[in-house]
Every structure is written in C-alpha cells, then in structure tokens.
Amino acid sequence: MKDFIVTPWEVSGDVDYTKLVEQFGIKLIDPNLMKTIEQISGSNHPFLQRRIFFAHRDLDWILNEYQQGNKFFLYTGRGPSGDIHIGHIMPWIFTKWLQDTFNVELWFQMTDDEKFYFKENLSLEETHQLSYENALDVIAVGFDPKKTFIFSNIELANTLYRHAARIAKKITFSMIRATFGLTESSNIGQIFYTSMQAVPAILKSLIEERNIPCLIPHAVDQDPHFRIARDVLPKLGYYKPASIQCIFLPGLKQQSKMSTTNGTDAIFSTDSAEEVRKKVGNAFTGGRGSAKEQKELGGTPDVCSVFKYFFMMFILDNEELLSVRNECLNGERLCGECKSILIEKIVKFLRHHQEKREKARSILDKYWISEKIDLKQLVNKK
C-alpha cells in the first residue's frame, strides 16, 4: 500500500522522495553533476546544495549541449487556481537564477484550461483572470522582461491547439490512465490536457524553425506530464525536454505540501505582516512540551516546519543554518525565538515582493504575450 500520493493534481501523505525517484524513474542530481553546474555557472545555488532541487531528467545532456554552444531555453508554468504562496515562489527564485546564470529565455505557461478542467467549482473566466493575478507574482521575482514570455493557454490557443493536436494523436487513453490515474469518469478536457502542457517545450523550436533544447524547472509532481512529453516529442522530431525538479515547500502544519486550500497553512504573497505573525505563531515545530523540558532535552529541528522554512528559503547561509540547528538540538534556543526570526524574515521578504508585485501591474505587457482576437470584429470586418 502506498503511504503517499504524488500526481500533478494530488499530493498527499508524507512524501518519500527517495521512493518517488524510483517510482517516477527520475535521477538524483549527483556530485558529478553538481560539479558540472558549478564549473559552468561559477557558483552553485543553495537550492542545489541543499538538494531542494534534487532530481532531473537529462540535465547532464542539456549542460553538455550548452557547453558546446547549443543553448537551451527554460519553460515552466503555473496552474492558476488561487493565490500564490511562497511555496510557489521558491522554484521561481531558482528559475530566475537559471535565467541569469545561463542567460536564457523563459517561457512561462499559465494553465488556465487545466485548472478549469480539474477544479469543479472554478469557471474558465476565473482561472483566466487568476492567470493575470498570478503573473504579477512571477514578474515580482525579477525575471528579465526581454527574455521572459508569459502566456495563458486560453489566449495562446491559436498557436497551442494545433501543436497539441499533433501531440495528442500520439497519446492514447490507456497511456493517460496509466500515467495520471484518470478514469472513465474523467472529463475529456482532463484527458486531452497534457498535450497542451507539452507544447511550450517546443515553442521556441517552432518559432526559430530549428531544434532547441528545453529545460523545465518544476516541482516533482509535474513529472508525469513531461514523462509523456519526452515520449512523444521525439516522434515529432524534437529533443526530449530535460528537467530539474524540486521538492515541495512544506506547509506550516505537519504535512508534506503547502496548500492553498488551507489558508492558515500557507503564507500567501499578499499576506499582511499581521497574518504572517499569526500563521507562523501557530506553526508546527519540533519543540518540547515545556521550555524547561526543551532546555534539558533540546528540540527536533528535522520535523520542525519553522526550521524547514529556514532551510528551504530563509537562511541561505550554511553556517548560520547550522548554528540554528545546533542551538535547537542543544536546547539553547526555544521555538518562540525561531518563530520571531522567521516572522521577521518572511515579513521582510513579502514587503519587498509586494512592492514589486504592485509595480508589475504597469509592466505586465512587457512579459505577457497574447493572441487576443475578437471574433465579432473579424465577422463584422468581413
């Protein structure tokens, strides 16, 4: 029996990433590969050092191509079903590092169709509107407007649908059932959808009319989509897209993935300082029953959600992190202190993010590409 589930639409249970690597058939980023990245980039991002980005497909190949002058482009995306939390922003920070380090384009897909197909209560207007709102958070991360293209599937359907069709012809319902666990009761939009998610991996190749490698940074739950894309795209004459995959930023409660459905579990990009204080204040920690006990026995940072936040986003200096950990283990610091520090760090991060997010409204069109067409006008012009 499985004790955890990871699909693009459901992450539950206590995810065992080692098992997942085996289940999915992805590869761990090994020391050799780490060395190669360091050689090329001149640095190594803490998310790599800490194995937050921990797995990949063909990353070695794409770096080798890069070294030989065959530059890749980046592709990632977002399912616009609600507000952005910092668990979403984390991989984008890394994606920005990739863009800056390798000086490459980023194609960013807003899957408004997907979220409409999979969320019973969301209308297409709602997921589409959320695409714009979520794009503000993407832009706030600081991507290069000259090299970043954000689009919604609904708005780019003129380009996407025809290529999705070519991909869809190579995918059977059996494959979809085996890969995603969809059933006979699944709607036909859900069944078709993965072909829309495959297209951006070849968009730049289509535009430039030559085969260009694509690297997809994404959370590990999206791997099934790209497993299918890697199966189909070579049949159409394209490279297999490569990927670099991260774990999930945990929620503030004791579970595996920060969730938008539980407002108190996640720190949203638009949360006020007061909300952050309240949420972190109530976070699950590795503390003991009493201060006295904790001073005697020490805390358990490895199960502590506050420490996970330090580890994954808010204390990027290794020595600082290590000293926090040791002090906790030795009973030299109590949970209140850690919470205060995390609150301060998150509030500072959000203040900065929210400023840039507001500014993003006026520069959205520097990033957003759209094929908006009014059929009414077309018909009347005729």
Add this chain to the structure above:
Amino acid sequence: MKDFIVTPWEVSGDVDYTKLVEQFGIKLIDPNLMKTIEQISGSNHPFLQRRIFFAHRDLDWILNEYQQGNKFFLYTGRGPSGDIHIGHIMPWIFTKWLQDTFNVELWFQMTDDEKFYFKENLSLEETHQLSYENALDVIAVGFDPKKTFIFSNIELANTLYRHAARIAKKITFSMIRATFGLTESSNIGQIFYTSMQAVPAILKSLIEERNIPCLIPHAVDQDPHFRIARDVLPKLGYYKPASIQCIFLPGLKQQSKMSTTNGTDAIFSTDSAEEVRKKVGNAFTGGRGSAKEQKELGGTPDVCSVFKYFFMMFILDNEELLSVRNECLNGERLCGECKSILIEKIVKFLRHHQEKREKARSILDKYWISEKIDLKQLVNKK
C-alpha cells in the same frame, strides 16, 4: 448482430434508415412538418419531398421560433480528408436552399483537426490545406458571401478552444465510449474532438451575446456529435441545436455510401467528362443479363445506382423520374440509355460547378474567416 454500422467515422453495410431512426432516437419528417415547411417557405425542396432529408431533431421547434420572429442560423461542416464528390455536394445544395428560403447565416466548419486525429496517414498540414481546397467546392454551390462564414478549426482555435473547454468539462470518457464506440486505444485528440464540433452551434450566440437557435443540416452519420451537443449546451445556458438529416448518396457500386477511398466509385467535383463517362459506364445497375431478357422482364430500378442518382440529384422533376422508372420496369429502356443520360447530366453539372469552383479561388476571402497569428511576429514585436 448489426448488419450495418453508422458512426461519424464509419459507414458500412447496407444502411437501414428506419432502424437507424430508432437506434439514434431521431424523428422522421412527417407530413405535418412537411406542410409547415411548405407554408413558411412557399415551396418544398425535392430533397424533402423525396425524403432524402428524412429525419430531424427539434425542426418543429425551430420553425415555430422562426414563425415567431426568432430567426435561426445554419451550421454545417466538412471533414477535409480528400477531394469532394457529389455525395458531399448534395446536402450543400439543400443547405443553400435553406439559406435562401429563410434568409439566414451559414457557419461552415472545416474539421481539419478531426480528420487529422482520425486518419492515420494524414498530416495536419494536409488536412488544413484540404480545408481551403474543399472550401472552393462549398463556395461553388453559391452560398451568399454576406451571410456565409467558412473557417477551419485549426485557424479559429483562439475562439473555439476556450468554448470547447467549457463543453469538454461536461463530457466524460464513458459518454464518448458509449456514443462513438471509441476505446482505450483511441488517441486523446479523438476523445476530445467532439467538443470542437459542438462550438459552432453557439458561435452566433457568443458573438451577439444572446441565445440564437441553430439548425444543423447534416448527413445522418454525424448525429452522435450533436446528440452530445444537445445534452451539454443547455447545461451552459444555450438552446439545444436542432438538425435536419439526410441519407447518403450511394456509390456507383453496390454499397451504401459514396466513398472517397475508392476512386472509381465516386464522382469527384474535379472529374473530367472522360472520367465521368468511364465511372458511370461501369456503374452497378438493375439491368438483366441481356438486352433481350431486359426487354422481356424489365429492369429493377430500385437497386440501380444510376436510378438512385436520378432520384437523388439529377432528375428533380417527379413526372420525368416516374416515366424513367416505368419505362425501366416495363423493359422499354436499357441501361445504356440511362447511363448516357446520367453521364450527360453529371457532365453538365460538373462543367458548371468547376467553372464556379475556379472563380471561387479569387473570392475565398469573402467567405473565409481566420484568426491567423504569427507567434514569431508577436514575440519579436514585444
């Protein structure tokens, strides 16, 4: 056991239309309905009198709406998988009559995506190119350019996909399997496709932002698509599309549907007089083994493909048709004579059609609507 099969993708065996009406749950056009049409239109098309257009869904309702001033629009289409034969043109002639008689718009869908999904050996470029070629035949029939909108699914995807998505969310794989007989080995484009064929039934409603009745003239094999559309569209707040359905023009051999896959069985819109002579010369007739025998016993026009062509398209005068039939039954005319007459009629028809077809090249843009967008330009403009 079924002795015939009728789906949108396969028509085989000797089709029993009475059984089909029962199987599909469509209604025969009865004398009352015929009378209503005659009252409104002031005439009655031979294809109706002869029950070539023989069945319907909600035709009574849509005529009633029309009489009360709630005008409908027409929607029909073509799967561009090859050249046009006169079996395709027959329902378009009737559709033009509907357009002229009721003074209504026609929306004409070229399902280049469908034919790509279902024809193993056709590329999307091929089916898309065939859309333009086939459109010339549509235009040659003489539709009003001010009231006729021809489009390809691939080119209108910006409009179509978003509404197909809304429809797709209401359709499960089980429904697709039950309605079309698709299986687990079907590709996910085939499974998704029916949602694209449903959209034109609401296109005019979308443009005018009010609910407008839609009448779909089509060959009976397309009914499963619209059965689903009629199920789903009311859930989205639209009228059920109504339909008026025709039988298939038979091939020149002894079978039920003129087929593009057998070049000698069908008369193509671009056939030369010589080709027509050869094909009709080799047609299956109801003649006897010898002229002597036929003069004594008479022929059997009811199984004769030549007579079927007279009946369905080439002798629209009832008295003339009846006299041909009687002369055949009485052994007063031989097959050679009928073949000569049919050849003459088809050649005349095609000469006229081919002339208009060539002229259509220069006026295609008066009919064709497109959302053609070059992503490359979009990206470079940014």
